[in-house]
Amino acid sequence: MSRNxxxxxxxxxxxxxxxxxxxxAFTPESLPHRELEISVLVNNLVEALRGHSPSNMTLYGxxxxxxxxxxxxxxxxxxxxxxxxxxxxxxxxxxxxxxxTKYRVxxxxxxxxxxxxxxxxxxxxxxxxxxxxxxxxxxERDPGVYIIILDEIDYLVRKGREGDDxxxxxxxxxxxxxxxxxxxxxxxxxxxxxxxxLDPRVTSRLSPIDVVFSPYNANQLExxxxxxxxxxxxxxxxxxxxxxxxxxxxxxxxxDARRALDLLRISVQKAEQDSGGIxxxxxxxxxxxxxxxxxxxPTIRNLPxxxxxxLFSVIINEKNGLRNISTGEVYGTYEMACLNxxxxxxxxxxxxxxxxxxxxxxxxxxxxxxxxxxxxxKRINTSLPPGFDVLEIMRSSEPLMEPVIxxxxxxxxxx
DNA sequence: CCTCCACCGGAACGTGAGGAGT
DNA sequence: ACTCCTCACGTTCCGGTGGAGG
Numbered sequence: 001m002s003r004n005x006x007x008x009x010x011x012x013x014x015x016x017x018x019x020x021x022x023x024x025a026f027t028p029e030s031l032p033h034r035e036l037e038i039s040v041l042v043n044n045l046v047e048a049l050r051g052h053s054p055s056n057m058t059l060y061g062x063x064x065x066x067x068x069x070x071x072x073x074x075x076x077x078x079x080x081x082x083x084x085x086x087x088x089x090x091x092x093x094x095x096x097x098x099x100x101t102k103y104r105v106x107x108x109x110x111x112x113x114x115x116x117x118x119x120x121x122x123x124x125x126x127x128x129x130x131x132x133x134x135x136x137x138x139x140e141r142d143p144g145v146y147i148i149i150l151d152e153i154d155y156l157v158r159k160g161r162e163g164d165d166x167x168x169x170x171x172x173x174x175x176x177x178x179x180x181x182x183x184x185x186x187x188x189x190x191x192x193x194x195x196x197x198l199d200p201r202v203t204s205r206l207s208p209i210d211v212v213f214s215p216y217n218a219n220q221l222e223x224x225x226x227x228x229x230x231x232x233x234x235x236x237x238x239x240x241x242x243x244x245x246x247x248x249x250x251x252x253x254x255x256d257a258r259r260a261l262d263l264l265r266i267s268v269q270k271a272e273q274d275s276g277g278i279x280x281x282x283x284x285x286x287x288x289x290x291x292x293x294x295x296x297x298p299t300i301r302n303l304p305x306x307x308x309x310x311l312f313s314v315i316i317n318e319k320n321g322l323r324n325i326s327t328g329e330v331y332g333t334y335e336m337a338c339l340n341x342x343x344x345x346x347x348x349x350x351x352x353x354x355x356x357x358x359x360x361x362x363x364x365x366x367x368x369x370x371x372x373x374x375x376x377x378k379r380i381n382t383s384l385p386p387g388f389d390v391l392e393i394m395r396s397s398e399p400l401m402e403p404v405i406x407x408x409x410x411x412x413x414x415x
Numbered sequence: 416c417c418t419c420c421a422c423c424g425g426a427a428c429g430t431g432a433g434g435a436g437t
Numbered sequence: 438a439c440t441c442c443t444c445a446c447g448t449t450c451c452g453g454t455g456g457a458g459g
Contacts, residue, residue: 326421326422327421327422327423328421328422348422349423349424352422352423352424353424356423356424368422368423368424370420370421370422371420371421371422372420373418373419373420373421374420374421374422375419375420375421375422375423376420376421376422376423377420377421377422377423378422378423
């Protein structure tokens with residue numbers, strides 16, 4: 001009997017019970033350590049069940065601090081209660097990173113509210129005010145409370161007028177445009193300062209209620225992971241150190257719960273590829289470096305040429321065994337690299353800024369310290385995962401780097 | 416204790432690309 | 438086609454800085 005290529009993997013016993021439980025989209029039965037935030041939302045949104053309009057809200061917090069999860073969690077119960085009580089409550093969630101213009105957001109809302117026989121609002125073509133009018137009449141004909149959730153709203157607002165206009169429209173629905181219905185806007189933002197980019201008139205309408213989500217700490221992340229793991233992974237499938245490690249690593253990344261879940265999910269995957277056994281901390285380490293790899297590769301690939309040349313100069317110095325390189329040393333190498341790339345070298349002032357940018361992205365670390373007699377300078381080191389081939393990424397993404405990488409460099413003598 | 420190195424980093428300005436309005 | 442505006446990227450200028458070495 002010939003064996004099918006997929007047999008082996010299909011027949012292997014999976015460590016996953018329910019893979020979705022470890023995904024981002026999954027809404028669990030409880031959200032540990034977000035009780036306060038939940039109660040703020042519930043206290044406001046309960047008005048919808050009483051036939052009144054809830055206030056608009058803005059939720060702030062770092063990525064993975066539970067904003068979207070809390071909102072979905074609360075809205076799920078709200079809709080269920082509304083259905084049971086016979087009051088018409090509808091929630092519409094829109095991610096502004098994907099749907100990033102006023103027109104497309106309105107069209108999305110309009111189509112969400114359509115019944116049989118309604119015209120489908122095309123993805124382009126109508127004037128924006130006609131789309132808005134459809135949204136209004138569709139809300140009006142079916143009296144109730146409409147809750148519009150605009151996730152990652154900062155993306156839209158940063159695009160200029162677009163965000164202002166949309167929010168102005170949506171928030172004006174409650175001020176006279178709707179008679180028998182209410183419309184409540186919940187904005188979700190990763191960026192605390194995003195209202196600064198907003199028209200002040202919109203700001204005051206949009207967020208009578210602000211909720212700030214603080215990042216999870218390591219212990220709290222464990223509480224987030226445990227029930228998910230129980231549901232998603234086979235019994236005794238995890239070494240007891242796995243969850244604490246995932247939690248600790250994610251806590252370092254600004255307490256990002258998504259990161260923690262990613263780590264756990266990929267660890268389990270790695271353990272499966274390892275053919276059997278349980279998930280151990282080695283798998284978590286593998287998962288961590290894969291996540292880093294997946295993040296850093298596109299970042300480096302998309303760096304502008306000058307940035308690449310600067311980064312290259314840091315790396316070449318380090319490859320020659322130097323640590324804590326100074327700005328001057330980097331600049332010397334950088335000038336040679338520019339020559340080989342056929343580029344004019346930027347000023348050292350500019351290169352200094354570029355180094356700082358690389359530091360902010362997290363590819364290098366640059367600390368300014370005094371070297372006494374030898375002046376103030378940065379101490380520059382790369383901070384890349386071990387075994388990460390940066391030069392290959394640069395070579396494949398930028399033809400001009402080829403001659404730069406192929407040249408041998410004579411580095412300055414150190415003092 | 417003072418000097419002085421080698422750079423830091425803020426501020427103001429120049430330049431060219433790209434978008435909006437007319 | 439035209440101006441006007443904004444924005445990102447770079448340059449020039451310059452006061453500021455912490456500690457090794459005199």
